[in-house]
Amino acid sequence: QVQLVESGGGLVQAGDSARLSCAASSRTYSTYVMAWFRQVPGTEREIVAAIGFSTGSTRYAPSMKDRVTVSRENAKTTAYLQMHNLKPEDTAVFYCAVRVRGWAYVADEYDFWGQGTQVTVSS
Numbered sequence: 139q140v141q142l143v144e145s146g147g148g149l150v151q152a153g154d155s156a157r158l159s160c161a162a163s164s165r166t167y168s169t170y171v172m173a174w175f176r177q178v179p180g181t182e183r184e185i186v187a188a189i190g191f192s193t194g195s196t197r198y199a200p201s202m203k204d205r206v207t208v209s210r211e212n213a214k215t216t217a218y219l220q221m222h223n224l225k226p227e228d229t230a231v232f233y234c235a236v237r238v239r240g241w242a243y244v245a246d247e248y249d250f251w252g253q254g255t256q257v258t259v260s261s
Contacts, residue, residue: 140164140250142234147255148174150224154259160234160252165215168192171237174208174219175245176230177254183233183245189217190241197241202228224259231256 141163150156160172173188188197189209198209202221210217217234232255235248242248 139238141191142236142250142252144232144234144252147232147257149258149260152224152226152259152261154224155220155222156257157221157258158232158234158255160217160219162215162217162236165240166236169232169239171241172210172217173235173237173242173248174206174217175233175235176228176257177233178230185243185245186232187219188241188243191217197243221257224257224261227257227261 143161144158146156146158147227170191171188172191174186175183176186177183184201185199186202187206189208191210191211207220234252236250237248
């Protein structure tokens, strides 16, 4: 069982940057992939970015690709989502999730989830 805790959300102005963190409660293994999703009420969770914990390889969805960077720290238990030039349409609940075995790009394929952190971008 992996518990995930997100932090770093809140209210920001359009054009601002924000960094989200996701701390895992246990060690991560070489096959683990951590992803960031976002969800607007009434819509499905949409992947934003993902990172392989062992290799540091990254994947980005087109929606925010040019404005986000996903990374993880050396101890491989915390991942980050750095967001730049935020827009009001980026307002959403952001979730981190872990998949135990390999890459995936849809929410249903992830095994563990954090509670989510709200990011609100005002115009």
